[in-house]
Amino acid sequence: MYEKLLALDSIRLNFSPQGLMIINITLAFIMFGVALEIKVEHFRQLLRNPKPVLVGFTGQFIGLPVVTFILVMIFRNYISPAVAMGMILVAACPGGNISNFISSVAKANVALSVTLTAIATLSAIVLTPLNFAIWGGLYSSTSDLLQPITIDPVEMFKTVFILLGVPLTLGMLFAHYLPKITAKIVKPLKNISMVIFIGMVVLAFTNNYEYFIRYIGLIFFIVLVHNSAALGTGYVFGRVFRLPKADIRTTTIEVGIQNSGLGLVLLFNPKIFPPDLAVGGMAFIAAWWGIWHIISGLGLANILARIPIKKSA
Numbered sequence: 001m002y003e004k005l006l007a008l009d010s011i012r013l014n015f016s017p018q019g020l021m022i023i024n025i026t027l028a029f030i031m032f033g034v035a036l037e038i039k040v041e042h043f044r045q046l047l048r049n050p051k052p053v054l055v056g057f058t059g060q061f062i063g064l065p066v067v068t069f070i071l072v073m074i075f076r077n078y079i080s081p082a083v084a085m086g087m088i089l090v091a092a093c094p095g096g097n098i099s100n101f102i103s104s105v106a107k108a109n110v111a112l113s114v115t116l117t118a119i120a121t122l123s124a125i126v127l128t129p130l131n132f133a134i135w136g137g138l139y140s141s142t143s144d145l146l147q148p149i150t151i152d153p154v155e156m157f158k159t160v161f162i163l164l165g166v167p168l169t170l171g172m173l174f175a176h177y178l179p180k181i182t183a184k185i186v187k188p189l190k191n192i193s194m195v196i197f198i199g200m201v202v203l204a205f206t207n208n209y210e211y212f213i214r215y216i217g218l219i220f221f222i223v224l225v226h227n228s229a230a231l232g233t234g235y236v237f238g239r240v241f242r243l244p245k246a247d248i249r250t251t252t253i254e255v256g257i258q259n260s261g262l263g264l265v266l267l268f269n270p271k272i273f274p275p276d277l278a279v280g281g282m283a284f285i286a287a288w289w290g291i292w293h294i295i296s297g298l299g300l301a302n303i304l305a306r307i308p309i310k311k312s313a
Contacts, residue, residue, distance in 0.1 A: 026196050027265050028167040031121070033189040034097045035171020036182050038118040052109070052243050056116040056251040059237035061127050064255055065091045067233050069135045071226065079222060085136055086285030087226050089263045092131035094124035098194055098294060099257040106301035107309065108249035116254045125165050128262070129156035155271050163265060198291070215284060223288050227296050231256030245309045257297050260289035 068091035072084035079087075095117050103113035133156075175182040234255030238248030263286040267273055273282075 024163070024265055026199075027163055027261050029196065030097055030193045030261070031164055031167040032171040032174075033186070033193045034117065034121060035168040036175045036186045036189065037100075037114055038122075038168070038172055039175070043115075043119070051241065052112050052247045052251070053115055053119065055237050055241045055243060055247075056112070056234070056254050057119060057123070059234050059251055059255045060095060060116070060120050061123065061131065063233045063237055064230055065131045065135050067091075067229050068226065069138065071229060072139060080281050081140075082281035083219075083222060083285055084139055086263075086282030087222070088135045088139060089132055089266070089282060090226070090258050090260050090286055090289050091230070092128045092135070093259045093262045094120040094128065095254045096257040096259045096261075096293065097121075097190075098297070099253050101190065101194070102257060102297040102301045103250050103253050105298065106249050106253060106304040107246070108253060108304070109244075109246040110250075112247055112250045113254060116250070120254070121164060121259075122168065124259075124262075125161050126157065128160055132156065156266065159266060159269055159272060160262070163262060198294070211280070211284075216288070219284050219288050220292075223285060223292050224296075226285075227256060227289065227293055230258065231296070231300065249304055253297060253301070256300075257293050258289060260286045260293070264290065 065088070068087050072079065072087055076084065097117060100110060100113045100117055104110050175186075231252050234252040235248060237255070238251040243251065264283065267283050267286060
């Protein structure tokens with residue numbers, strides 16, 4: 001297994017400049033749709049009832065990166081360096097926009113979900129580069145990488161700001177000045193975004209179909225364990241801090257659903273990850289996360305939806 005993953009790391013995935021441009025535009029479109037639902041009220045909710053928001057936020061940006069680092073250190077002799085760094089990169093990303101829909105299916109606290117998504121996405125402009133620099137640096141310094149995978153945090157910050165900050169700002173301004181149009185398009189746009197995101201990941205695999213068939217068996221297990229740990233982290237944080245059951249469902253989903261599309265886009269930015277770096281394993285982890293967390297999230301949500309929440313909880 002380890003030897004096969006090392007072979008995966010050395011693969012140069014097939015992506016044309018046009019394909020990368022499509023992926024960048026797709027992510028910007030998705031973030032614009034997320035921004036349409038970000039309102040001042042979400043931050044007022046944080047001030048009125050900060051505990052569940054802070055618990056979810058801490059689980060997302062502190063709990064998950066720590067758990068991920070522990071995982072890669074435990075399995076360091078069984079997973080390749082680039083696969084480990086891919087796990088760290090995914091953990092550094094904010095929650096995925098589909099988490100709001102999954103929370104509604106799970107009969108969780110949807111308002112909390114939207115608030116967490118809003119705050120996490122905005123915070124990711126700084127925290128995603130910071131988390132990857134910290135935990136990726138710690139792992140690289142203790143691994144047997146022939147060429148350490150290091151990035152320029154400033155360059156990553158600039159890229160994340162363009163990918164997240166610009167469309168989020170435009171979306172929030174659009175929602176503020178054109179509320180009637182926003183109300184009509186926000187739900188259809190969310191559904192379209194979900195389809196487009198899946199299409200983006202499928203595009204990534206289609207261009208590398210041969211590699212996908214060869215290595216999916218190995219990547220599947222790794223992502224399964226990592227995603228389960230992410231969902232578990234959100235659940236444990238909610239339970240430890242004694243949140244209401246509906247809020248625990250929300251923190252579980254928010255931490256378990258990651259914006260791996262952002263990680264995929266960052267990976268193919270030559271200013272952040274030079275073409276000579278062996279990042280095949282990182283790319284496959286991020287791409288398969290994008291598909292699997294939807295499957296696992298919806299599966300868990302449908303199970304939770306069948307379990308009633310007592311009003312006294």
